[in-house]
Amino acid sequence: MKLSMISSIAIVAALTAQVAQAETLRLLTWGGYAPQEVIDLFEAETGHTVEVTTSNNEEMIAKLRATNGGGFDLAQPSQDRIASAQEEFGIYKPIDMSRVDADLFIPSMLSATADNTTYEGDVFGVPHVWGTSGLVVNTAVASNVTDYTDLCDASVAGQVSYRLKRPTLIGFAYSMGLDPFAAYDDTDAYQDILDEVEAMLTACKPNVKTYWDGGDEIKNLLRSGEVVASMAWDTGGWQLNADNADITFVAPEAGALGWIDTFVLPARGRADDAAYDWINFVMRPEIAAMITNTAGNFTAAVDGDAGVNADLKARYQGSFDQAAIDNIKWYPPVPAGLEALEGATLDRINAAN
Known part of the structure; x- marks a missing residue:
């Protein structure tokens, strides 16, 4: 009887300790990266709860700037938005790599992300989801669109869409035979590239049906046939291909633009234990596959x-042969102040007649 009572007391104590250690994880992430089925499994296993706010790179940085790195416990900006944002705004805190299960990560991606997110000797990010942006084309009517500048061809006039965001500037620059990433450390050279791209995109405006903002918007435009060629992400092209075999993601001749979305710790986050638990949980192979499928x-x-x-594997292989994979242009870290130049260029393009 006494042993039974002691065991019961021990169980209650253990459960009480688990509850005491449970935290609410405030996650700032992209759509699809925290499926409800994954959240349910995580909460059941750890006792933590998860609150998800979906966002994008610009909004993530803006939200964290506004609160000096507060309001969230884990965020997922792209790896090129970390070192410069930390230098300018101090919105993150270093990753404690001893708390990350490195064996769960592809070594080359873990190493590359560590290199690209290191600031003053500290690592600020670890990799999570990766992919590319390039072209999504209705090949039945726009098979000639194989590179970014083909979006300005007369054959697709009025049936084109892209975002007025930095990937469009970068993609067009490469398609024009320029090398924007090589000019990152030379402000004057980078501005010269932006000026050339600005002239091209201003001249291209009559071809543009609309500048899209969200993934659902561009997918609907392509489904309806209002748009037959667009700059967009690979995953959107593959989703459309599932319903219409003519529409698919095309890796541009100048190279798809490769990105890696990371895990970072906001500077004033309160739930570090839950954040590290989430990182290690979602990188398990079976959980990672659930996220990819979503x-x-x-x-x-x-x-x-x-x-x-x-x-999904088959669509990926249909878009990327080995040459296209080798030609991916991976985003390096953005030097401080560069986005201001890009923003001014995009504003002028938007305002131009």
Whole structure:
């Protein structure tokens, strides 16, 4: 009887300790990166609760700037938005790599992200989801669109869309034979490139049906046939291909633009334990596959593709042969102040007649 009572007391004490250690994880992330089924499994296993706010790179940085790195416990900006944002605004805190299960990550991606997110000797990010942006084309009517500048061809006049964001500037620059990433450390040279791209995109405005803002918007435009060629993400092209075999993602001749979305700790986050638990949980292969099947992009998890939908794998292989993979232009860290130049260029393009 006494042993039974002691055991019961021990169980209650353990449960009480677990509850005491449970935290609410305030996650600032992209759509699809925290599926409800994954949240449910995580909460059941750890006792933590998860509150999700979906966002994008610009909004993430703006939200964290406004609160000096507060309001969230874990965020997921792209790896090129970390070192410069930390230098300018001090909105993150270093990753404690001893609390990250490195064996769960593809070594090359873990290493590359560490290099690209290091500031003053500290690592500020680890990789999660990666993918590319390029062209999504209705090949039945716009098969000639194989590079970014083809969006300005007369054959697709009035049936084109892209975002007025920095990937459009970068993609067009490469398609014009320029090398914007090589000019990152030379402000004057980079401005010269922006000026050339500005002239091209201003001249291209009559071809543009609309500048899209969200993924659902551009997918609907392509589905309806109002747009036949667009700059967009690979996952959107593959989702459309599932319903219409003529529409698919095309890796541009100048190279798709590659990105890696990361995990970072906001400077004033309160739930570090829950944040590290989430990182290690979602990088397990079986959980990573669940996220890929929802988000449509692959993760940096070792063996994370093992449980991925076979159709998604086939669409990926249809868009990327080895040459296209080798030609991916991976975003390097953005030097401080560069986005202000890009923003001014985009504003002028938008305002031009």
